[in-house]
Amino acid sequence: VQATGPITDSQSHQAAKANTNIAIHHLRQGALSAAREKIDRALKQDPELIDSHLVAAELELRLDDAQRAEAHYQAALAIDETHGAALNNYASFLCEQRRTEQALLLYDLAADNRLYDERALALANAGRCLARVGRQDEAAGYWRSALERRPDYPPALHGLAETALSRGDTDSA
Numbered sequence: 001v002q003a004t005g006p007i008t009d010s011q012s013h014q015a016a017k018a019n020t021n022i023a024i025h026h027l028r029q030g031a032l033s034a035a036r037e038k039i040d041r042a043l044k045q046d047p048e049l050i051d052s053h054l055v056a057a058e059l060e061l062r063l064d065d066a067q068r069a070e071a072h073y074q075a076a077l078a079i080d081e082t083h084g085a086a087l088n089n090y091a092s093f094l095c096e097q098r099r100t101e102q103a104l105l106l107y108d109l110a111a112d113n114r115l116y117d118e119r120a121l122a123l124a125n126a127g128r129c130l131a132r133v134g135r136q137d138e139a140a141g142y143w144r145s146a147l148e149r150r151p152d153y154p155p156a157l158h159g160l161a162e163t164a165l166s167r168g169d170t171d172s173a
Helices: 009-029 032-045 050-062 066-079 084-096 100-112 119-132 136-149 154-166
Strands: none
Touching: 009 032, 009 050, 032 050, 050 066, 050 084, 066 084, 084 100, 084 119, 100 119, 119 136, 119 154, 136 154
């Protein structure tokens, strides 16, 4: 049985979600060409689907195209400037680019978003970003904040332990 008539926005949105999920599968398998095909299709089907832009950004990073990756992060945030995962992922990208202050702003926005379930992740990532540039005391503050949200959060515990070890404080570690 074939459907007749034009494809509705809802159908297009569902198709974009399906193609995004397939692209994620291809990325996990390392099949970058197949992932590109699916994510390009998803973005044509629904250019407002934030998850598609985030997957496209990850694909571009794997293809060593930071400029195109950043464009997808910015497109995702243009759709919803409060989207927790988009803020966190873009912040991680900025951290990798050594744009620490910009990254911290976005991590803080993600951590302040009460609708974002991974607020502790954003705080732990901010800590890791600061630790990379030698700002251990500030990093420890972010890790403690992450632990206030999730007392058993392994990335924050690990970060604090590393900080204590770097100071020679084996008891705290």
